[in-house]
Amino acid sequence: MVQHSKIGVIAFLIFLVSIIPVFSQEIVTADRYLERVSERYANIRDYEAYVTIQSGSNNMVGNLSYLSPNFLRIDFTRPSGQVLVFNGEFLTVYIPELRAILNQAVAPARRTSTVGASMATAQGLQLLRRGYLPAFLFGPEPVPLDDRNRDMVIKLRLTSRLISEGFREIILSINPETLLIRRIEGRTIAEVLVSFDFSNVRTNLGIPEQRFVYDSPASANLYNNFLFRESD
Numbered sequence: 001m002v003q004h005s006k007i008g009v010i011a012f013l014i015f016l017v018s019i020i021p022v023f024s025q026e027i028v029t030a031d032r033y034l035e036r037v038s039e040r041y042a043n044i045r046d047y048e049a050y051v052t053i054q055s056g057s058n059n060m061v062g063n064l065s066y067l068s069p070n071f072l073r074i075d076f077t078r079p080s081g082q083v084l085v086f087n088g089e090f091l092t093v094y095i096p097e098l099r100a101i102l103n104q105a106v107a108p109a110r111r112t113s114t115v116g117a118s119m120a121t122a123q124g125l126q127l128l129r130r131g132y133l134p135a136f137l138f139g140p141e142p143v144p145l146d147d148r149n150r151d152m153v154i155k156l157r158l159t160s161r162l163i164s165e166g167f168r169e170i171i172l173s174i175n176p177e178t179l180l181i182r183r184i185e186g187r188t189i190a191e192v193l194v195s196f197d198f199s200n201v202r203t204n205l206g207i208p209e210q211r212f213v214y215d216s217p218a219s220a221n222l223y224n225n226f227l228f229r230e231s232d
Contacts, residue, residue: 030134030156037172038125040179044068046207052197064198069123071212085214086118092214101220119170120181120198132158132170142176145183151175153182167194 028036046067051074053060062076062084069088076082081096086106093102118124137155145151153173160168167186175182180203184196216222 028140030136031129033136033140033154033174034125034129034134034156034158034172037174037179037181038122038129041120041122041125044122044203046205047201047203048205048207049198049201052195052199054193054195054197056192065207065211066121067207067209067212068121070118071209072118073212073214083214085212087209087212087214092216094214094216094220099217099220101216101222103222103224105225119184120196128158128170131162132160134158137171145173151182 046065048066049064051062051064053062059078060076060082061078062074062082065071065073070086071088072084072086074084076084079095079097081094083092083094085092089106091104091106094100095102119128134156137157140154142152142154145153152175154176156172156174158170158172166188168189168191169187171183171185172181173183173185174180178201180201181198183198186194188194
């Protein structure tokens with residue numbers, strides 16, 4: 001009986017030791033996970049990526065360059081030749097089929113919200129944390145990106161705190177190994193679905209500011225303040 005008792009105690013101790021690491025692990029909330037992603041992007045000075053933008057029936061594809069804190073450029077392959085450049089103060093869009101250059105001066109308060117892709121930056125994520133309530137969409141475990149793409153991601157649903165926010169709801173799909181954003185899906189107040197897919201992301205390459213200086217074609221027509229007036 002004593003021997004069986006000792007065996008029982010030893011078995012219990014082995015069981016207890018085996019479950020201690022489980023209970024000692026940090027319980028990660030959605031807010032804490034979003035904070036980790038924000039911290040990851042805070043350590044990224046620049047990055048390049050292949051980006052696909054879907055807005056309703058419109059599909060755009062291009063090569064994205066980003067330099068902290070506010071430099072962004074997308075050279076599109078679809079539509080071919082279209083360029084979007086933000087140099088920290090001015091947003092420029094070149095539309096070759098219209099031979100048009102659209103310029104917009106951007107005040108500091110608007111600078112991280114002018115282009116949807118800027119959400120995948122440290123500044124953009126800070127704004128998201130202030131303006132949205134995060135929750136795990138399926139829980140803290142990785143799930144496939146979608147039915148056609150088996151990339152494993154952790155999905156966060158961000159719900160707008162205020163009706164004035166540009167998106168009513170945002171779904172962030174995050175690579176659990178790199179903590180980089182794989183996809184951003186947003187539903188606007190007008191119920192328009194917009195998504196940004198990021199692939200082949202390469203970070204801290206030493207991208208120079210010169211890349212965000214755009215020499216527009218001399219033959220193109222120039223249109224200023226196409227989004228809003230600075231007094232608005």
